Amino acid sequence: MKDEGGRMNPESRPGWQRFIPHPSSFILFFLLLAGCDNNPNPPPLREKRDDGSRWLVRYGGMSEDPRSFDPQFAYDQMSRRVMEPVYDTLLEYHPLKTDPYEVRPGLLDAVPVKEVGADGKPSYLCRLKTTARFHDDECFPEGKGRPVVARDVRYAFQRLCDPKVESPFLANFSEYLPGLQAAHDAAEKSGRFDYDAPLAAIELIDERTFRIHLTQPYPQLIYWLAFQCTTPVAREAVEYYDGKKHGGVVRPDFHKFKAVGTGPFRIVEYVPRQRVRLERVEGYATTSFPTDGFAAEAPEWLMALAGKPLPLIDEMNFSIIRENLPIFILTRQGYLDAMGVNKDAFGAMVTPGREMSPKYRERGMRLEKDVEPSTFWISLNMRDPLLGQNKKLRQALSACYDSKTYSDIFWSSVAPVAEQLIPPGIPGHSREWRNPYGFDLEKAKRLIAEAGYPGGIDPQTGRPLEITMDMVSVGSEDRQRSEFEQRCFASIGVEVKIRQNTFARQLQREDTGDFQMSSGTGWGADYPDPENYFFLLYSKNVPPAGKNVTRFNNPEFDRLFEQMKTMETTPERLEIVRKMNTLIAEEVPQILNFHKAFYSAVQPWAPRTQNNLMLEGGVKFSVVDAALREQKRKEWNRKPLWPLAVLGGLLALAAVLGIRINRRRYV
Amino acid sequence: MFNYVIRRLLYSVPILLGVIALTFLLFNVLQTPEAAAAMAIGSKAPQQAREAWIKSRGLDRPKTEQFVKHVKNLATFQFGTSWKTGRELNEVFRQGAGPSLLITLPGFLAGLLGGVGLALYQVYVRKSLLDRSITLFAVALMSVPTVVYIFFLQAVGALMLNYFPASGFDWRGWETAKFVALPIIVMAIVNLGSDVRLYRTIFMEEINQDYVRTALAKGLSSGVVLGKHVLKNGLIALITLTVATLPRLIMGSLLIENFFGIPGLGNLLVMAIGTSDQPVVLACTYLGSLLYIGGLILTDVCYALADPRIRLS
Numbered sequence: 001m002k003d004e005g006g007r008m009n010p011e012s013r014p015g016w017q018r019f020i021p022h023p024s025s026f027i028l029f030f031l032l033l034a035g036c037d038n039n040p041n042p043p044p045l046r047e048k049r050d051d052g053s054r055w056l057v058r059y060g061g062m063s064e065d066p067r068s069f070d071p072q073f074a075y076d077q078m079s080r081r082v083m084e085p086v087y088d089t090l091l092e093y094h095p096l097k098t099d100p101y102e103v104r105p106g107l108l109d110a111v112p113v114k115e116v117g118a119d120g121k122p123s124y125l126c127r128l129k130t131t132a133r134f135h136d137d138e139c140f141p142e143g144k145g146r147p148v149v150a151r152d153v154r155y156a157f158q159r160l161c162d163p164k165v166e167s168p169f170l171a172n173f174s175e176y177l178p179g180l181q182a183a184h185d186a187a188e189k190s191g192r193f194d195y196d197a198p199l200a201a202i203e204l205i206d207e208r209t210f211r212i213h214l215t216q217p218y219p220q221l222i223y224w225l226a227f228q229c230t231t232p233v234a235r236e237a238v239e240y241y242d243g244k245k246h247g248g249v250v251r252p253d254f255h256k257f258k259a260v261g262t263g264p265f266r267i268v269e270y271v272p273r274q275r276v277r278l279e280r281v282e283g284y285a286t287t288s289f290p291t292d293g294f295a296a297e298a299p300e301w302l303m304a305l306a307g308k309p310l311p312l313i314d315e316m317n318f319s320i321i322r323e324n325l326p327i328f329i330l331t332r333q334g335y336l337d338a339m340g341v342n343k344d345a346f347g348a349m350v351t352p353g354r355e356m357s358p359k360y361r362e363r364g365m366r367l368e369k370d371v372e373p374s375t376f377w378i379s380l381n382m383r384d385p386l387l388g389q390n391k392k393l394r395q396a397l398s399a400c401y402d403s404k405t406y407s408d409i410f411w412s413s414v415a416p417v418a419e420q421l422i423p424p425g426i427p428g429h430s431r432e433w434r435n436p437y438g439f440d441l442e443k444a445k446r447l448i449a450e451a452g453y454p455g456g457i458d459p460q461t462g463r464p465l466e467i468t469m470d471m472v473s474v475g476s477e478d479r480q481r482s483e484f485e486q487r488c489f490a491s492i493g494v495e496v497k498i499r500q501n502t503f504a505r506q507l508q509r510e511d512t513g514d515f516q517m518s519s520g521t522g523w524g525a526d527y528p529d530p531e532n533y534f535f536l537l538y539s540k541n542v543p544p545a546g547k548n549v550t551r552f553n554n555p556e557f558d559r560l561f562e563q564m565k566t567m568e569t570t571p572e573r574l575e576i577v578r579k580m581n582t583l584i585a586e587e588v589p590q591i592l593n594f595h596k597a598f599y600s601a602v603q604p605w606a607p608r609t610q611n612n613l614m615l616e617g618g619v620k621f622s623v624v625d626a627a628l629r630e631q632k633r634k635e636w637n638r639k640p641l642w643p644l645a646v647l648g649g650l651l652a653l654a655a656v657l658g659i660r661i662n663r664r665r666y667v
Numbered sequence: 668m669f670n671y672v673i674r675r676l677l678y679s680v681p682i683l684l685g686v687i688a689l690t691f692l693l694f695n696v697l698q699t700p701e702a703a704a705a706m707a708i709g710s711k712a713p714q715q716a717r718e719a720w721i722k723s724r725g726l727d728r729p730k731t732e733q734f735v736k737h738v739k740n741l742a743t744f745q746f747g748t749s750w751k752t753g754r755e756l757n758e759v760f761r762q763g764a765g766p767s768l769l770i771t772l773p774g775f776l777a778g779l780l781g782g783v784g785l786a787l788y789q790v791y792v793r794k795s796l797l798d799r800s801i802t803l804f805a806v807a808l809m810s811v812p813t814v815v816y817i818f819f820l821q822a823v824g825a826l827m828l829n830y831f832p833a834s835g836f837d838w839r840g841w842e843t844a845k846f847v848a849l850p851i852i853v854m855a856i857v858n859l860g861s862d863v864r865l866y867r868t869i870f871m872e873e874i875n876q877d878y879v880r881t882a883l884a885k886g887l888s889s890g891v892v893l894g895k896h897v898l899k900n901g902l903i904a905l906i907t908l909t910v911a912t913l914p915r916l917i918m919g920s921l922l923i924e925n926f927f928g929i930p931g932l933g934n935l936l937v938m939a940i941g942t943s944d945q946p947v948v949l950a951c952t953y954l955g956s957l958l959y960i961g962g963l964i965l966t967d968v969c970y971a972l973a974d975p976r977i978r979l980s
Contacts, residue, residue: 040835171713326834
C-alpha cells in the first residue's frame, strides 16, 4: 500500500512490525482484565455444606506473617490470632464479659479452684472435658484424632522447659511451678529433654484429671491457662512432624508451621506473605456460645446465639496485607468483612462527631469503638542524676504534658487519656481516678519553679533546662510526635532535645538505662490483672532481667507489690492497688499518655458477636450473612467501560495526528 | 573475551567482600545481640529467653568468628533461616523470585517497549507541537515519585474502576494476571519519562546519519527506516542502559511489591528491614550485589556482541 509519492502508507504493517503489539491489543488486554474478577480472595474451599446449606466464609486481614504455629513457642499477636481458633485453651476468655474480664472453661470442664495442701502449698485440680479431641491427622493411628488426656497437658508444660523449643514463657512460670527450671537446666546440661520423666508441677491423677502444683500462691495462673502456651499438644504430632525427610518426603516442622490442634478450626493453607486459611473441624463439640453475659440492650439475633454449638462459620480466610490503602479499598468493595479504621481512612469513614460517616452508614456499615487493655507513657529514668533526684521536676514535666491534645492529633481523639497505669477492664482501674499531675499548665509552671528551675531556667547556667528524650523514629509521624512533645515541655521553659533511634536501638537504650526520658513506651496486658502492670515498676525487674525501664525503686511500692501479686482479687487487694496507684502518681516515674483505642468499620453482613480484646479475634464466635455479602459485592463492584473507550480514542488520535504531521516530511 | 570475563569476575571478589563486611558491620555495630533478640522474639520475652536465642544463633561468639562463618555461608549460598519467621531462606528466595519476576520482567519489557515506542513516535513527529508536548509530559512523569503512581493507580484502577484487585497475589493460572496487572503498569510507567527522553535523544542522533538518507534514497518507507534501521542502530546504546538491569529484576521492586502485597523478594527485603531480620537483609544485599556485578559484565559482553567494532581486552 503505497501513496502517490511511492512511500509506504504508515498505516500498513511491514513484517517487523508484526512482532510489536498492535495498539488495539492493549485495549484487548484491558478488556480482558476488565472482564476479570477484582476479588483477590481465593474461591471458598467448598460451595456447600454436606446438608446442602450455604458454606460460610469470613474474610479478615493480618498485618504480618505469623511467626510459628507452635503454642509453646509463639508469643506474637499474628501467631496467636491464627492459633486461637485452632487450639482450644484449657480456659478461655468469656467473649461477653469484659469489665472486668472473666475466664470460662475451654478444654477443662470447669474453672479450677485453688486448694491448699497439707504442706500449705497451693494447687489447682483440673479435669478435661470428654469432648476434647485432637484433630484427625496422619500423625495418629489410622489418621483419627484421639481424646485430649492429662499427659498431653504435662507434655505441653514439659515443652515449655525444653531448651530446643526456645519457649519465651518459661520464665513466667519457673518462679511458681516446681521443677520447671530444674527440668530446663538438666536438659541444657545433658543436651536432651527427658519427656518420660515426671514433672513436679503437673501431677497426673487419671486419664482426664491432673493437678497443677505451685510453690506459692499465683492467682494469675488461671489467666495463663487461657493462654496458648499451656494448651495441650500431642506428643505424636511433635515427634511425627520433625521437619525431616521420611521416605523421600520432607515432613513439616511442628515447631514452625504445622498445627495439630484441638479447636474448632484446622489450618488448611498457609502461604507466607499471602494468607492463612482455616476450615471448620467436623464433629467439634468442646465449646458453645455462652448463655450468660449478654448486655441488657443485646439485639435479638445475638441472644438467639446463646448455647449454639461453635463455630458459627465454616471457613476463615486471613489475608496478609501490610498497607493501609488496600485494606480500605478491599473493605469498600466488600472483600474484607471488617477493618480497623486507620488514620488514612479516618477522615473518610468517621464524622467529627465520632460516628460512622453517612456515606458508609448508607452502606450498612457499623462503627465499633474499642479500648485495648494497654497503656502508653513516657519513661523517666529514675537513675538519672537530674530526673531521679527531683520529684517536683518529674511532676512538672507530667503536668505540662497535654495527653488530650496528643490523642486529638495522633489518635483522632479515639484513645482515652491515661489517668493511671492500669487500663480499663482490669481490676484496680478506677473510672473516677484522676492523675494529680495530669495536664495543668499553671500547676506545671508552679512545680517547675518549686523544682528549682523557675520559668524552666537552670540557675547554674542561666539557660533553659535541657533534657534529652529518646524515641523511635521511622517516619514523618514520629517527627511530628517529637515536635509536639518538645512543644509541651517548652511550655514550661524546658528544652527537650530529641534523640531519634531505630526500634532496636531504643530497646537497647532502655535495657542499658542510657536515656533520660524515653518516649513511646507501652504495655499491652498479657492477662487482666494489675500485677501485670505493677511489675513494670518493681525494683527487682530492672532490665535486662525485667521490664522496669524507669528503674523505679521504692521500698514501699515493692512491699505492696509483693503483698498484692499473690492475692486473689478481693476488696483488700483492690485497696492495696489504690495505694500503689497513689504512690506512683505522686512519684511520677512515668508521664502517662493514653490507652490504645481504635475504631473498626464492620460490614452489614458480619456484625460483631463479641468485643473481648483479650481474645485474638474470637473467630469461632463470628457470624456472617453470605447472601447479603454476595448481593452487596455485586452492587459495589460495577466496572465502567468508558475509560477503555477513552484509552482507545487517545491511541487512535495519536495515530491520526502522527500520520498527519509526518506527511509533511520524508522520515 | 573469555579472559576479560574471568578478570572481571576476579575483580568482583573484593567488591563483594567489601559489601559483605560493610553490611555485617552495620548490623553488628548498630544492633546489639540483645536488641536483635528482642526484635526477633518480641520485646516482652524475658531475659532468659533472649539469652537462649542469642546463644543458639552464635551471636555470643567473637565477631571475627561470626564474620568468617558468615562469609563462608554466603559463598556457599547457605543463607540460614529468617530470625523472624524461622523459615529457610533458600526456600524463601526460591518462592519469592517467581512473583518478583512476574512483575519486574513484564514491567521492564512493557516499560522498554513503551519507552522505545513513544520515543520513535516522537522522532516520527519530531519538532512538532505534539513532540514538544510529549517531552513536557515525559518531564512531568519524571517528577512524580513512585509512591504517588502507586496510590493513584490503586485509587483509579482498583477503587474507582474496580478493574483490578487492590492488593494480593495468588498463583491461579491465567487469572494470576489480574494480581500483577496494576503493579506491571506502575513498573512500566515509573521510568517511562526519563526513558522516553533518553531514547528520543538516541534516535534523534541516528535519524541524521548518512545511512538513513541512503535508505530513503533507496525508496524505503519512513516506517521501515525508523522501525528497522534507526531502531537497530539505536539499540547498541540501549543495551548498555538496559542489560545491566536485567539480572537485578529477580530481586523485585521494594515499593511496588510492598504496596500491592506481592510476596516477592522486594517485599521480603522491606519487611526484613522493618523487623531488623539480619539474615534476610544480609543475604538480599549479597544477592543484589552479585546480580549487579553480573549485570555489568553481561552489559560489556552484549555490547561487544552487538557492535563488532568493540573488542574486550
